[in-house]
Amino acid sequence: MSTTYKNVFTQGAISSEFIAQAIAKHQSKTAIGAHNIFLGQVRVDTIDEKVVAAIEYSAYEEMANKKFHEVREATFEKFDLTCMHIYHSLGAVKAGEICLFVFVSSPRRKVVFKALEYVVEKIKAEVPVFGKEIFEDESYQWKVNS
Template structure:
């Protein structure tokens, strides 16, 4: 069964620190890599983005992320990999995507983290609607 990766609202900093703290007892780990996606206050057509509202086909998205996670374990010598993504309205400056990889050596953790982030962005049905300062909105185009 795929792991639950979606969190309603922004990813709280405590989630990140708790994840790190839980790994202190795993003495076979020598390196961690963390990616944190944060909402940018981009300017699009002269309007500032104030938030992004994320939606997803959760079951489909979790199955695809599970596949990508398994691919990462096949390609890289990982100890563990944790993935979380926000759903709902996330304000500019808040965290929306958290990928945390661990391995005996730093290179595998870094390379796996990059692989996971890139593949999730490319393959997983997660949709973002940019909300502008004037309350208008549009579907996000990755820039």
Template sequence: MKNIFIQGPVPATLVTEQIQKHSHLEQIGAHSIFLGQVRRDEGVTAIEYTAYEAMALEQMHEIREAIIPKYGLSCMHVYHSLGIVKTGEICLFVFTSAPRRKAAIAACEDALEQIKTKLPIWGKEIFGEDAFQWKQNT
């Protein structure tokens, strides 16, 4: 099983590296990329992400194994932050590649929805040094 977790924010260099790594694969005609960024809602300064990692990795493997053949993907990559991610930083990176754009886009959207609803990953919104609340996935 592939590890999807990154400690802290997803670095922009990882996004560019993934795009560059796929440029030589001539069967790919489209990539779809989703970048989730921590936003400053009602004074949020950061989100601290935690997960039941073993279960999340198993579920992500099942999601990936179902989505790749469903959409005829060439590949699919997911990276999710753990730990503290400040507002403006990237916390989720979903990258799908396919011969055609509609498949890449639909697969990215499907993966994202399943990640948000099925993976045991939690975010604690931080408002200051001592103020926080648990984030609801929407």
């Protein structure tokens, strides 16, 4: 019960500088031959003529971090990865900004294509994160992953 899992969450959008630094940090890991990166970006959806301006993320943080941990473990078990990093936003992320950053690395390319899809789909389906789509007129609706 009291186990603390690594915190995946970061307040607000994930910056391109942060992503660039994450890539740079891997230059010393020379066994890696292939990286694959997924970036979730807040899309401007139009629902009943209302335009999405931002998504405000909240989470059951304790359970979400545990689920992220389990997704990581399951992925490492299934694929030959050298490393994996996951970052998810909390709070408001404006349209066009990045809210999810998943980074997998392996000696070989074929592995990273499959592993990345596996990780992202599992995150979307299992992790208790909740996105509230805030429209330009400040009304909102809760998003549901399809």
